[in-house]
Amino acid sequence: MTSRDQSIRVALIGSGIMGSDHARIITDDIPDASLQVICDTSDASARALSQRHAVSHVETDPFKTIQQRDVDAVIIASPDHTHAEYVLAAIAAHKPVLCEKPLAPESEECLRVLDAEMAVGRMLVQVGFMRRFDPAYVQMKSAFSTGAIGDALMMHNFHRNVEAPSKNFSGMMAITNSAPHEFDIVRYVLEEEVVSVTAFEPDKTTVGECKPVVMVLGTSGGQLITIEVNNIASYGYDVRAELVGTGGAVSLNDSVPIRVDKSLSSSFAYAQDWRPRFAEAYRLQDKAWIASIRSGVAAPLASNAWDGYCASVIAEAGAKSLATGSRESIEIIEQPAFYCHSGTRP
Numbered sequence: 001m002t003s004r005d006q007s008i009r010v011a012l013i014g015s016g017i018m019g020s021d022h023a024r025i026i027t028d029d030i031p032d033a034s035l036q037v038i039c040d041t042s043d044a045s046a047r048a049l050s051q052r053h054a055v056s057h058v059e060t061d062p063f064k065t066i067q068q069r070d071v072d073a074v075i076i077a078s079p080d081h082t083h084a085e086y087v088l089a090a091i092a093a094h095k096p097v098l099c100e101k102p103l104a105p106e107s108e109e110c111l112r113v114l115d116a117e118m119a120v121g122r123m124l125v126q127v128g129f130m131r132r133f134d135p136a137y138v139q140m141k142s143a144f145s146t147g148a149i150g151d152a153l154m155m156h157n158f159h160r161n162v163e164a165p166s167k168n169f170s171g172m173m174a175i176t177n178s179a180p181h182e183f184d185i186v187r188y189v190l191e192e193e194v195v196s197v198t199a200f201e202p203d204k205t206t207v208g209e210c211k212p213v214v215m216v217l218g219t220s221g222g223q224l225i226t227i228e229v230n231n232i233a234s235y236g237y238d239v240r241a242e243l244v245g246t247g248g249a250v251s252l253n254d255s256v257p258i259r260v261d262k263s264l265s266s267s268f269a270y271a272q273d274w275r276p277r278f279a280e281a282y283r284l285q286d287k288a289w290i291a292s293i294r295s296g297v298a299a300p301l302a303s304n305a306w307d308g309y310c311a312s313v314i315a316e317a318g319a320k321s322l323a324t325g326s327r328e329s330i331e332i333i334e335q336p337a338f339y340c341h342s343g344t345r346p
């Protein structure tokens with residue numbers, strides 16, 4: 001590990017949309033970290049991003065990258081199905097790792113990560129559920145925990161993307177790829193576990209494969225949660241949430257910073273995707289990650305591997321419910337003591 005006044009040397013694996021965003025944040029916003037190497041199985045993509053940020057070392061082999069002696073920490077922003085194997089490699093190399101969500105599409109793989117991390121005996125994994133750092137969600141949680149709205153009864157969540165990330169993206173994939181953000185934020189805000197999920201999609205066939213999905217979740221605290229994930233919303237990126245309590249309700253305000261009033265009307269522009277809406281959350285998340293590497297203490301707001309595991313179990317049950325039409329119980333393992341210390345729980 002580098003000494004206090006040395007930069008934390010980060011390897012970035014994956015140079016797509018999120019990889020590029022992390023590269024920009026590390027380079028522009030975090031003075032005590034630097035990009036040491038950019039790795040992508042596509043050499044051309046890694047090179048293009050490295051040129052933008054003047055990074056001289058480009059790699060195509062993620063495992064070799066993780067093991068490099070001049071790499072202190074790793075960001076994983078590669079396709080979902082590769083996450084677990086790279087996280088395991090980082091743990092084996094005893095290097096802190098920030099992994100984009102989901103930790104793994106399958107909960108079995110998350111269990112392997114938990115086992116590996118516990119065997120090493122150090123919290124090395126942070127999962128990129130950046131909404132925990134979003135000022136609006138942070139205020140929602142704080143309004144609730146200070147008793148401003150009484151006991152929580154319900155939480156309603158809307159998650160709309162302009163278009164699906166790929167052609168064959170289905171409602172089922174929305175549950176495993178997009179919805180984990182919702183599962184995590186519900187656990188984080190309410191500090192309850194999810195105990196059941198039932199998933200629905202409209203019968204309408206004209207919209208193709210990628211139908212919107214609506215899920216109803218039950219929590220260990222007896223609350224009811226609704227989640228809409230709509231990846232064909234077309235009008236803009238739009239995330240809404242309302243927490244309803246016995247003494248009031250708290251909602252996220254509009255997703256956009258300004259409104260234009262003109263010609264007897266009022267309007268505001270939506271973003272094309274999630275990056276502008278959650279720009280500050282990503283920045284604060286990456287900063288907290290680097291700070292936690294320096295201090296050796298997990299970032300208090302951040303999701304850890306246990307949270308990644310829980311989100312994947314809920315996603316699996318949601319996908320099953322969508323296929324079977326039945327209400328699925330969430331069966332998680334008993335939380336290992338290793339993940340119970342304060343500051344790292346949801």
Ligand code: ISE
Nearest residue numbers: 159160161165177178181274
């Ligand atoms: C996408 O995969 C993300 O990671 C974004 O954070 C999320 O807002 C979006 O809906 C997902 O599709």
